[in-house]
Amino acid sequence: xxxxxxxxxxxxRTILTTAIGAVLAVAAAFxxxxxxxxxxxxxxxxASIRGTVPIALGAMSGIFSERSAIxxxxxxxxxxxxxxxxxxxxxFLSGPNIPAFLQYEPVRLMVALAGGVFVGGLMGLLHAxxxxxxxxDQIISGTVINTLALGLTGYLYxxxxxxxxxxxxLIANPFDESAGVAYWIGEIIFNKxxxxxxxxxxxxxxxxxxxxxxxxxxxxxxxxxxxxxDTLGVNVYRLQYFNLFISGCxxxxxxxxxxxxxxxxxxxxxTSGRGFIALxxxxxxxxxxxxxxxxxxxxxxxxxxxxxxxFFGINxxxxxxxxxPYLLTVIVLAGFVGRARPPAHDGVPYEVx
Amino acid sequence: MSxxxxxxxxxxxxxxxxxxxxxxxxxxxxxxxxAVVIGAIFIVLAGFDPREAYLGLIDGAFGDAGSMxxxxxxxxxxxxxxxxxxxxxxxxxxxxxxxxxLIIGSVTSAWVGFALQVDLGNPTLSAIVHITLSLLAGAxxxxxxxxxxxxxxxxxxxxxxxxxxxxxxxxxxLISWLLNAGSPGDGIPPGPxxxxxxxxxxxxQIMETARLPVIFDPPGPQALHLGIFLAIIGALLILLLIAxxxxxxxxxxxxxxxxxxxxxxxxxxxxxxxxxxIAGALAGLAGAMQTLGVNYRYEPNxxxxxxxxxxxxxxxxxxxPVGVLLAAFLFGAMDAGSTxxxxxxxxxSEIILVVQALILMFVAADxxxxxxxxxxxxxxxxxxxxxGWGQR
Numbered sequence: 001x002x003x004x005x006x007x008x009x010x011x012x013r014t015i016l017t018t019a020i021g022a023v024l025a026v027a028a029a030f031x032x033x034x035x036x037x038x039x040x041x042x043x044x045x046x047a048s049i050r051g052t053v054p055i056a057l058g059a060m061s062g063i064f065s066e067r068s069a070i071x072x073x074x075x076x077x078x079x080x081x082x083x084x085x086x087x088x089x090x091x092f093l094s095g096p097n098i099p100a101f102l103q104y105e106p107v108r109l110m111v112a113l114a115g116g117v118f119v120g121g122l123m124g125l126l127h128a129x130x131x132x133x134x135x136x137d138q139i140i141s142g143t144v145i146n147t148l149a150l151g152l153t154g155y156l157y158x159x160x161x162x163x164x165x166x167x168x169x170l171i172a173n174p175f176d177e178s179a180g181v182a183y184w185i186g187e188i189i190f191n192k193x194x195x196x197x198x199x200x201x202x203x204x205x206x207x208x209x210x211x212x213x214x215x216x217x218x219x220x221x222x223x224x225x226x227x228x229x230d231t232l233g234v235n236v237y238r239l240q241y242f243n244l245f246i247s248g249c250x251x252x253x254x255x256x257x258x259x260x261x262x263x264x265x266x267x268x269x270x271t272s273g274r275g276f277i278a279l280x281x282x283x284x285x286x287x288x289x290x291x292x293x294x295x296x297x298x299x300x301x302x303x304x305x306x307x308x309x310x311f312f313g314i315n316x317x318x319x320x321x322x323x324x325p326y327l328l329t330v331i332v333l334a335g336f337v338g339r340a341r342p343p344a345h346d347g348v349p350y351e352v353x
Numbered sequence: 354m355s356x357x358x359x360x361x362x363x364x365x366x367x368x369x370x371x372x373x374x375x376x377x378x379x380x381x382x383x384x385x386x387x388a389v390v391i392g393a394i395f396i397v398l399a400g401f402d403p404r405e406a407y408l409g410l411i412d413g414a415f416g417d418a419g420s421m422x423x424x425x426x427x428x429x430x431x432x433x434x435x436x437x438x439x440x441x442x443x444x445x446x447x448x449x450x451x452x453x454x455l456i457i458g459s460v461t462s463a464w465v466g467f468a469l470q471v472d473l474g475n476p477t478l479s480a481i482v483h484i485t486l487s488l489l490a491g492a493x494x495x496x497x498x499x500x501x502x503x504x505x506x507x508x509x510x511x512x513x514x515x516x517x518x519x520x521x522x523x524x525x526x527l528i529s530w531l532l533n534a535g536s537p538g539d540g541i542p543p544g545p546x547x548x549x550x551x552x553x554x555x556x557x558q559i560m561e562t563a564r565l566p567v568i569f570d571p572p573g574p575q576a577l578h579l580g581i582f583l584a585i586i587g588a589l590l591i592l593l594l595i596a597x598x599x600x601x602x603x604x605x606x607x608x609x610x611x612x613x614x615x616x617x618x619x620x621x622x623x624x625x626x627x628x629x630x631i632a633g634a635l636a637g638l639a640g641a642m643q644t645l646g647v648n649y650r651y652e653p654n655x656x657x658x659x660x661x662x663x664x665x666x667x668x669x670x671x672x673x674p675v676g677v678l679l680a681a682f683l684f685g686a687m688d689a690g691s692t693x694x695x696x697x698x699x700x701x702s703e704i705i706l707v708v709q710a711l712i713l714m715f716v717a718a719d720x721x722x723x724x725x726x727x728x729x730x731x732x733x734x735x736x737x738x739x740x741g742w743g744q745r
Contacts, residue, residue: 073449134718139447140668144714147665151706155395273522276449280515317541319530326519326526333516334509 025301038184044304045188050262052293052300053199054079054271057254058278059285059292060206064247065124066287067210067223068240069345070131073142075251076275077149078123082252084153086116087259087266091161105165113167113195113256120252121245123149128244132237135349146275154268166264167193193261195253202250207289219243223343226350236350251275284333287343295329302328384715384722385683392708396700406698410705413693414686419573420693425581426647428685430455430656432584433639434663435681436591437495437632439672441513443595444628445608450502450517451636452660453524454495458637459644460528461494462487463651464546466559466644476562483562488583488641495637496630498524503629507622513629521660532556532651548650555652565646578646585678587638592674594631604628636660669713684709 058075065072089112093102102108123145130141170193173186210216218239221229226236254274259266281299285291302325306318393403414424434451441448471483502516532554535543543549548557569577595601606614607624615621640656648655666684670676687709691702715722722728 130714130718134720136714136717137668140713140717143664143668144710144717146661147706147710147713151703151708151710154703155399155701155707157701157703273518276518280512280518283512283515317530317533319526319533322526322529323523326522330505330511330516330519330523334505334511 025297038181040308042184042187044301044308047304047307048297048301049188049192049196050300051303052296053196054254054257054262054274055278055281055299056199056203056293056296057250057257058275059282059296060202060289061124061247061249061251061254062279062282063206063210063287063289063292064219064243064250065127066282066346067219067343068243068247069223069226069343069348069350070127070240070244071138071142071347072127072247073139073276073279074123074127074145075278076271076273077142077146078120078127078248078251079255079258079275079278080153080269080271081123081149082116082120082255083259083270084116084156084255084266085119086112086252086256088156088158088161089115090165090260091158094165109165109167109260113253113260116256116260117249117252120250120255121248124244124246124248124251125241127248128241131349132240132244135351138347138349150269153266157266157268162265166259167195167261170194170197193257195257195261198253199257202253203289203293210289220343222350223345226345230350230352236352240350251278254278280329283342284329286341298332299325299329380719380722380728381716383726383728384719385712387715387722387725388708388711391711392704395704395707396698399700401698401700406694406700406704409694409697410687410690412697413690415690416693417573418569418571419575420689422569422571422577423573423575423689424682424686425577426575426685427688428681429578429580429584429646430639430642430659431662431666431681431684432588432678433635433642434659435666435670435677436588436674437499437636437639438663438667439670439674439677440591440595440635441628441632442667442672443608444604444624445611446503446506446513446625446628446632448499448517448629448632448636449514449664450499450520450660451632451639451663452656452658453517453521454498454633454636455640455656455660455663456528457498457524457640458491458495458634459640459656460531460546460556460651461637462491462641463556463559463644465490466563467557467650469563470560471562480562480564480566483560484565484645487559487563487645488638491637491641491644492634493637495640496634499629499631499633499636500626503626503633506629507625528651529554529653532653546651553652556650558650559645563645564649565642580642580646583638584642584681587635588674588678591635595674600624600627636663639663665709665713669716683712 058079061075061078062072090108092098093108093111102111127138127141127145130136130144131138169191171190173183173190175183175186177183179186210219218229218234221232222234222236222239230236255271258270258274263270277299278296281295282292284295285293306321306324389407393407396403396406413420415421434455437451437454438448466483466487469483469486471479471486473479473482498520502511502513502520505511505516506513531544531546533541533544534547534550534552534554535541543551544554546556548555565578565580567576567578568582571577593601595604603614603619603624604627606617606619607621607628611621614624639659643655643659644651662684666677666680669680669683670678687705691705694700694705695702
């Protein structure tokens, strides 16, 4: 009962913080728009969104896993391998001897997306197998996944593999420039790929599912006190396997976003630490989907700003601007967020009696 | 974790340790063997010859004197960086920041190495003083980079996993600025530590006096420098520090149960900061080994990924300094042999990472190995090296 109340309280506070952040961001956007012109502001916002999506999805992956008492430092590896599989499926399906209906671009891209996400889920299951069935230290299990992903994708990397096409914008901007503000808002809301929209929906859905459904209650219970949940008839292991599969799928979606929606090609180690940043963002958001999303947005915004600051004529070496997202995260964390309390049983293997 | 296993870890002298080690040597060896076999399957699936690949690997790591020195030279920084991660784990902290601490350390040691002129009349004496100062600079740079997350953890509660990750990125940006070659055409001056070559981001060469002495120089590109001995001594000192000193006792106590440590009067804040300072210094020394022993300057990518291999090495060595030595030797050998493997057989060197991941997996999940080879014995306790995100 008590823990339920504190959860609700922190829940409300997170929502409040997110709301204040959103209002401030909108105000800042308007201020900047009058100063730098709407095109720049819209460019910064769109770059922020592009930077936010994979990190937010990685953070969701972390939440599924850690709310189920399993520390997940393997997000990076899950993202990387899914990015690779999504890309290679797309390449393979555009090759010879493939039936025409699979070659058809929307089908091909969806199959590639699903394949990448599924393989991400399989990596999640591997993490579950090692840490639930074999009680391997969960940091080790995550490290295995990261190393394995870096090795496998590098080993199977095909130099020069190219593909035609990536996920197109789902809805085109219906306004044209004569529409003024509506056009600029349209530029932000529309012209995005399917994964971007999916991310927004998923964040909301996960928040509701985690705090308003039986599944969410059980998941939080096994994260805090698996013995109690077990006593009340929750199948702890089965729930952990299920949630770890979904965790892998989330990371996989983040990885697939990189190759199928954002870039359109695969490079060795292309996740370049995004999985670790997602992990940081998850802790930053105190294991709450909305908090993590806010953290991802902060990070995405700082990343986008770094690309734009030069255009504002601010003359500092670009490396210092490059530090911005990371410094900002540390400052916000140390100054405002402070101590983060993980799910009580996070990282501790559970033994059914 | 059961009560018995806690006492076993805490008491400085656990009886039967040697017997346990000998008795359980079979399982890690079989784990390596199994990983190698699965690696071979991957090699066959990609259409290569596994025999040729593995012979190339062994030849490149141990084939002749030059290969063996290459193994030892590759192993040296892994020992220090592995210790940096393992030591922090002992204190209950997850130091993902070895990479950042390491590159800061390699640059600070390079700076003292090239900017300082040491001439005491006697060349040997000058070298001893200059090398010591350069090593200290490397350790100090790394210690500083480790101290910040330690202080933030102790006084604001900011989680070290986040801050060390962020400081990796901050370090690489800082180094990139310090070393950038500039662009005279656009009026961008070179960074403060650049050697002014106009193209490459690197420091000037360090002085002769700052170079780690070569102790064995077989034919081939890689001479063996003093670093390997420093690494072994370092590992033993860390072992003593953890197992025999008051600080080590407090460190392990904070690592196992910070609340209990606090109630017994240990300053958890002080231990937290000190743990990160020492871990950072160790990582800084790893960077200094590369700068002072191999490259004789800091060049970009000279220690790419070393800080992340360090996590694997520490975990494979069960956070035990002697274990770290063995794991670093294994990884150093694989690293040293991978080039020849790729050259001889055409197998991409990344297969090494796959095998390393599998080794770690089978060593950690020894139940799998025991099941495959029908080894009896309890096993599968799934030793806990970390306690989640550690509360304090």
